[in-house]
Amino acid sequence: MNFMTFLPYLIVMAGVTYLIRAIPFVLINKKIENKFINSFLYYIPYAVLSAMTFPAILYATGSMISAAAGLFAAIFIAYKGKGLLVVAIGACTAVLAVELIMMV
DSSP states (O other): OOHHHHHHHHHHHHHHHHHHHHHHHHHOOSOOOOHHHHHHHHHHHHHHHHHHHHHHHHTSSSOHHHHHHHHHHHHHHHHTTOOHHHHHHHHHHHHHHHHHHHHO
């Protein structure tokens, strides 16, 4: 994905994340005490980021099989409690290994 294709996604994500967090501060003068609304406002940016990132993960490589291997490796490593750098390196390594196996 080149930069000019990625830029609109980035701008929309930043705008949505900012607006979801800023609108309650502008419209509501007192503290929000409803646990459901607080939870909703807390998780919206993560949900939007996930919805925009997940399809890019599956189409980032030349093969859906290697992309799925990288995704599963990243999920497994993250589940083990490793940091972001270790997860990224592990996912890239899994994709590379599957791509090399598929070339043989």
